[in-house]
Amino acid sequence: MSLQDLKNWFATHREEIRRDYFTFLRFPSISADPERKSDCIACAEWLVSFLKKADISAELVPTSGLPLVFGKMEGKRKETLLLYGHYDVQPAVPLEEWRSPPFEPTERDGMVYARGAVDDKGQIFYALLALRAYKELGMELPCQIKLCIEGEEESSSSGLIDSLGKLGSQLQAESLLVIDFDQWERDIPALTLGARGIAALELKLRGSRLDLHSGIYGGIAYNPNRALVQLLAGLWDAEGRVQVPHFYDGIAPLSAEEQKMCQYPHERAWFSEQFGIRAFGGEKGASLQEASWFYPTLEINGIGGGYVGPGVKTVIPAIAEARITCRLVPHQDPDQVLNALTAYLQSRVPDGMELELVRHKGMPAFRGSPNSLLAKAVARSSEEVTGNSCRYILTGGSIPVVPALVSALQIKEVAGMGYGSLEDQIHAPNERFDFYRFEQGFLTVGRMLELL
Amino acid sequence: MSLQDLKNWFATHREEIRRDYFTFLRFPSISADPERKSDCIACAEWLVSFLKKADISAELVPTSGLPLVFGKMEGKRKETLLLYGHYDVQPAVPLEEWRSPPFEPTERDGMVYARGAVDDKGQIFYALLALRAYKELGMELPCQIKLCIEGEEESSSSGLIDSLGKLGSQLQAESLLVIDFDQWERDIPALTLGARGIAALELKLRGSRLDLHSGIYGGIAYNPNRALVQLLAGLWDAEGRVQVPHFYDGIAPLSAEEQKMCQYPHERAWFSEQFGIRAFGGEKGASLQEASWFYPTLEINGIGGGYVGPGVKTVIPAIAEARITCRLVPHQDPDQVLNALTAYLQSRVPDGMELELVRHKGMPAFRGSPNSLLAKAVARSSEEVTGNSCRYILTGGSIPVVPALVSALQIKEVAGMGYGSLEDQIHAPNERFDFYRFEQGFLTVGRMLELL
Numbered sequence: 001m002s003l004q005d006l007k008n009w010f011a012t013h014r015e016e017i018r019r020d021y022f023t024f025l026r027f028p029s030i031s032a033d034p035e036r037k038s039d040c041i042a043c044a045e046w047l048v049s050f051l052k053k054a055d056i057s058a059e060l061v062p063t064s065g066l067p068l069v070f071g072k073m074e075g076k077r078k079e080t081l082l083l084y085g086h087y088d089v090q091p092a093v094p095l096e097e098w099r100s101p102p103f104e105p106t107e108r109d110g111m112v113y114a115r116g117a118v119d120d121k122g123q124i125f126y127a128l129l130a131l132r133a134y135k136e137l138g139m140e141l142p143c144q145i146k147l148c149i150e151g152e153e154e155s156s157s158s159g160l161i162d163s164l165g166k167l168g169s170q171l172q173a174e175s176l177l178v179i180d181f182d183q184w185e186r187d188i189p190a191l192t193l194g195a196r197g198i199a200a201l202e203l204k205l206r207g208s209r210l211d212l213h214s215g216i217y218g219g220i221a222y223n224p225n226r227a228l229v230q231l232l233a234g235l236w237d238a239e240g241r242v243q244v245p246h247f248y249d250g251i252a253p254l255s256a257e258e259q260k261m262c263q264y265p266h267e268r269a270w271f272s273e274q275f276g277i278r279a280f281g282g283e284k285g286a287s288l289q290e291a292s293w294f295y296p297t298l299e300i301n302g303i304g305g306g307y308v309g310p311g312v313k314t315v316i317p318a319i320a321e322a323r324i325t326c327r328l329v330p331h332q333d334p335d336q337v338l339n340a341l342t343a344y345l346q347s348r349v350p351d352g353m354e355l356e357l358v359r360h361k362g363m364p365a366f367r368g369s370p371n372s373l374l375a376k377a378v379a380r381s382s383e384e385v386t387g388n389s390c391r392y393i394l395t396g397g398s399i400p401v402v403p404a405l406v407s408a409l410q411i412k413e414v415a416g417m418g419y420g421s422l423e424d425q426i427h428a429p430n431e432r433f434d435f436y437r438f439e440q441g442f443l444t445v446g447r448m449l450e451l452l
Numbered sequence: 453m454s455l456q457d458l459k460n461w462f463a464t465h466r467e468e469i470r471r472d473y474f475t476f477l478r479f480p481s482i483s484a485d486p487e488r489k490s491d492c493i494a495c496a497e498w499l500v501s502f503l504k505k506a507d508i509s510a511e512l513v514p515t516s517g518l519p520l521v522f523g524k525m526e527g528k529r530k531e532t533l534l535l536y537g538h539y540d541v542q543p544a545v546p547l548e549e550w551r552s553p554p555f556e557p558t559e560r561d562g563m564v565y566a567r568g569a570v571d572d573k574g575q576i577f578y579a580l581l582a583l584r585a586y587k588e589l590g591m592e593l594p595c596q597i598k599l600c601i602e603g604e605e606e607s608s609s610s611g612l613i614d615s616l617g618k619l620g621s622q623l624q625a626e627s628l629l630v631i632d633f634d635q636w637e638r639d640i641p642a643l644t645l646g647a648r649g650i651a652a653l654e655l656k657l658r659g660s661r662l663d664l665h666s667g668i669y670g671g672i673a674y675n676p677n678r679a680l681v682q683l684l685a686g687l688w689d690a691e692g693r694v695q696v697p698h699f700y701d702g703i704a705p706l707s708a709e710e711q712k713m714c715q716y717p718h719e720r721a722w723f724s725e726q727f728g729i730r731a732f733g734g735e736k737g738a739s740l741q742e743a744s745w746f747y748p749t750l751e752i753n754g755i756g757g758g759y760v761g762p763g764v765k766t767v768i769p770a771i772a773e774a775r776i777t778c779r780l781v782p783h784q785d786p787d788q789v790l791n792a793l794t795a796y797l798q799s800r801v802p803d804g805m806e807l808e809l810v811r812h813k814g815m816p817a818f819r820g821s822p823n824s825l826l827a828k829a830v831a832r833s834s835e836e837v838t839g840n841s842c843r844y845i846l847t848g849g850s851i852p853v854v855p856a857l858v859s860a861l862q863i864k865e866v867a868g869m870g871y872g873s874l875e876d877q878i879h880a881p882n883e884r885f886d887f888y889r890f891e892q893g894f895l896t897v898g899r900m901l902e903l904l
Contacts, residue, residue, distance in 0.1 A: 208729045221723070230688075236682075280673065281673055304756050305754065307753055312753070315753050
């Protein structure tokens with residue numbers, strides 16, 4: 001089988017592909033909205049029927065949340081490759097900013113506009129089409145293939161994660177390919193070899209039973225807003241290094257291979273143009289790329305206390321609060337990081353001020369090797385499809401389901417692929433994908449199966 | 453005339469007083485609510501008619517906002533005493549927390565429950581009754597008396613303040629008695645001899661055009677929440693002293709007389725019991741009373757940036773913001789304080805972060821002397837009425853209209869009196885006043901006229 005065979009198959013089936021892709025996109029499978037539960041299930045059922053029509057064994061598998069679409073195909077070697085994606089999508093608000101309805105896919109200038117066009121319906125759908133084409137072209141799969149297409153990625157993956165103990169033997173696999181990522185840039189493919197972990201903490205400082213008049217009690221009551229800014233300000237030194245003792249414990253310096261991954265960074269000017277970022281906040285000594293991929297962070301995601309509306313309200317609030325998340329790199333344990341942060345905060349609270357902490361369940365970082373059979377097959381395939389070298393990258397974000405799967409199934413090889421792009425507006429109004437990249441994804445998965 | 457004559461007059465007219473007081477309270481004269489404008493005007497008109505019935509010359513005087521009730525009475529000396537109060541009230545929300553309707557005065561256990569029962573309808577109304585009784589008892593007033601009862605005290609006094617240029621000669625007076633204050637405690641009267649000034653600043657720090665994903669851009673973008681807490685944390689040293697250069701310029705140390713005013717302080721335990729305050733925040737070296745009355749403050753009234761709702765939202769907000777007010781003591785100029793604060797903040801903003809500042813119109817502190825004829829007359833009268841020594845106090849709050857009147861009319865003597873109490877719940881649901889203190893106020897004003 002040549003790449004041309006896959007291209008021909010795609011060309012021959014173009015209208016049918018378009019029709020099925022649009023049908024998949026029409027389900028408003030918003031997992032965060034309880035009122036869309038039946039739409040989510042209908043979407044999953046449609047996927048199962050789509051797979052069965054392609055002669056792929058498939059079923060709905062219940063979890064503590066929305067069901068998985070689980071599929072299974074036989075192949076030459078007894079090892080199993082698990083393909084992961086999700087059929088749920090982000091909410092489509094604000095609706096009024098969509099140029100065409102989010103659940104009525106519309107083509108304009110070669111782009112398909114719909115919620116989920118890329119994330120992740122478009123990406124997982126080209127992979128399923130590649131499996132179908134591979135079979136129809138008379139090829140035998142290189143190994144056992146399983147499909148795990150979940151329904152709650154956009155709202156925590158908790159159904160799948162909570163059910164992993166029960167589903168372990170059904171999902172059992174040696175390698176995992178997550179199909180939910182970006183290319184580097186047009187025609188330059190990327191292989192995503194890891195994500196940072198996450199640890200999250202809510203904190204509240206209470207100074208009094210009720211809000212106080214800042215004139216009458218100003219100079220008497222210790223203002224929780226003042227206590228909060230002073231408590232949080234000490235979390236970093238002037239060079240951006242986190243000051244919580246033991247925060248960095250166990251982190252290894254960048255390997256030569258890791259340093260090489262940072263050789264094509266976006267420059268400051270690129271971030272300024274894209275997002276208006278003109279103040280850069282990573283640790284001194286780290287490049288932007290290093291700071292985003294290989295350094296942990298501590299970010300205040302939210303801060304609030306008192307009144308920030310129009311006009312002046314002269315209040316000393318009873319409570320000031322903040323939300324913090326840390327992004328973690330390998331060898332950092334989320335619980336230990338939260339312990340260290342908690343100890344730091346508790347030891348610095350002003351006398352008489354009450355500190356209330358709420359910890360969220362964290363997740364460690366994950367890493368795949370660029371030298372695994374899986375990584376090499378995806379990289380080489382993507383290079384054949386695009387004609388350009390594949391970039392080995394990480395994401396600074398966190399994908400809790402991946403380390404959970406790796407740990408529960410004792411996965412040995414993990415990698416992430418995809419043809420998403422910054423311009424696709426995922427999670428925002430007017431999400432879009434183009435057929436050009438959709439086909440690149442299809443070809444990459446198809447050819448990867450041959451190289452594996 | 454003896455105090456007993458006033459008591460007898462009050463006893464004789466008790467039912468009529470009660471009826472008129474309740475009528476006054478029934479007007480929902482909420483100045484902050486544009487829909488209550490006609491109620492405010494009806495209330496003012498009723499006051500004018502009440503004064504005319506008592507044979508006191510009165511009229512509505514237009515301002516750029518709601519009208520003043522202006523009254524005038526002749527007396528022996530040619531100097532003029534201006535009595536100040538207000539007929540507007542705070543909003544009554546949340547309505548569901550009122551045990552009886554806020555604009556249907558209701559007596560329970562000797563207390564009158566209604567919005568405005570104390571602040572300031574109750575307080576100004578006993579003063580007007582005292583003027584009426586004084587005349588009816590055949591006494592000649594000691595000096596010219598003018599009444600300035602405004603309609604926007606609870607929503608900025610801007611109509612009166614903005615119109616002072618025009619109204620200067622009509623309101624002209626040598627001394628000013630503000631009837632809108634608290635006693636020290638039951639049967640212990642107080643004379644309020646000053647308030648702190650105020651200077652207010654809004655600040656916003658912008659780090660990017662739009663909110664950013666804290667995973668992908670964490671380590672790249674400088675988080676405005678971090679910049680904000682670090683910028684604001686430096687405003688005080690560890691001992692609570694404001695670090696803005698020139699903030700304290702020109703402030704005089706406490707005089708012996710001022711130190712004496714602090715000899716009956718509330719202790720920490722009192723604040724803990726009343727408000728749950730257990731963390732005390734004034735400057736080191738100042739007693740709580742000194743810090744509240746004689747020291748300036750810098751308070752963060754509000755702070756906000758990103759997400760503090762339920763769950764975790766991994767955002768680096770585009771903007772973090774704060775609201776700051778400074779309370780000022782004599783010799784501090786609000787504009788100079790805001791200039792100093794602005795310079796401090798601007799010099800410490802991280803590179804690339806945009807700082808946006810909005811200044812509000814400030815007002816300096818004001819002070820009256822305990823040795824003025826007015827202060828002595830009010831103090832002695834209140835002592836006769838209650839049988840206890842009058843306390844000379846200040847308020848840590850700010851009453852912008854008072855320094856505005858003092859400055860515009862070139863007032864020579866200023867003092868504040870009242871029989872309010874912490875338990876009256878002014879500005880809150882179930883505001884209340886008792887006839888016992890109402891009568892004490894009436895007697896104090898009546899007897900003060902004789903002592904003046």
